[in-house]
Amino acid sequence: MNQAPRVVMTLIWEWPLRAWHWLFALCIGGSLVTGLSGDIGWMDWHLRFGYCACGLLLFRLLWGFLGGSYSRWRNYRPSPTGILQHFRGAAIAGPHTAPGIALVLLLLAVVLVQAVTGLFTTDDIFIEGPLVRYADDSLVTTMSAIHHRAYYLVITAIAIHLSAHLIYGLKGSRMPLSMFNGKKAVVETLSDTPSRGWQGLLTAALVAGVTLGGLEWLT
Numbered sequence: 001m002n003q004a005p006r007v008v009m010t011l012i013w014e015w016p017l018r019a020w021h022w023l024f025a026l027c028i029g030g031s032l033v034t035g036l037s038g039d040i041g042w043m044d045w046h047l048r049f050g051y052c053a054c055g056l057l058l059f060r061l062l063w064g065f066l067g068g069s070y071s072r073w074r075n076y077r078p079s080p081t082g083i084l085q086h087f088r089g090a091a092i093a094g095p096h097t098a099p100g101i102a103l104v105l106l107l108l109a110v111v112l113v114q115a116v117t118g119l120f121t122t123d124d125i126f127i128e129g130p131l132v133r134y135a136d137d138s139l140v141t142t143m144s145a146i147h148h149r150a151y152y153l154v155i156t157a158i159a160i161h162l163s164a165h166l167i168y169g170l171k172g173s174r175m176p177l178s179m180f181n182g183k184k185a186v187v188e189t190l191s192d193t194p195s196r197g198w199q200g201l202l203t204a205a206l207v208a209g210v211t212l213g214g215l216e217w218l219t
Helices: 015-036 040-066 080-087 098-118 137-170 175-181 197-218
Strands: 007-011 183-187
Touching: 015 040, 015 098, 015 137, 015 175, 015 197, 040 098, 040 197, 080 098, 098 137, 137 175, 175 183
Parallel strands: none
Antiparallel strands: 007 183
16 A cells, blocks of 8 residues: 655745745735725825835746745646645645645735736826826726725735635644744655745845836836
């Protein structure tokens, strides 16, 4: 009889990815709070959080090619079959679950839509995104309409993400801790990811320069 593969705690998330995760969570949370507060005085911070979210999205895009073994895009292939196997309890303990992959891609996509449309959004009185002046009225109207509605999708994706970790935690899984210590329970054939510390710092510096330079040029 074939023995089930042994499961061990393995370093999956290198520290640059973990730092990105918490900064991204801060930016999304800050954007939602300042955007939905109804206080016009918070809108400058809303714009800042939005710019930071754009920069962090760019970092994650690049990190999908430059990051550790399990942060790369080749490991993010959504599979309906994999999702079914996961919920049937037949999935192998790999670095990512199939539902997790789908949710990550969904969350990144809806935040990207929210961030990009925000660059073209205006209230016609006090606040306007930096790309409003370069777009015609019909495009600005469309982008503003999307921006004022797409946040429902962002909130829904976040709620699913947090609910999943709550369920894992109640079941005694250590998965909710993985973005703190970087470790997950996977089959022993998988090895620890390299830390990629210098690559993370250089990528962050590049992204910061591109983001700040782009904003300076646009405004």
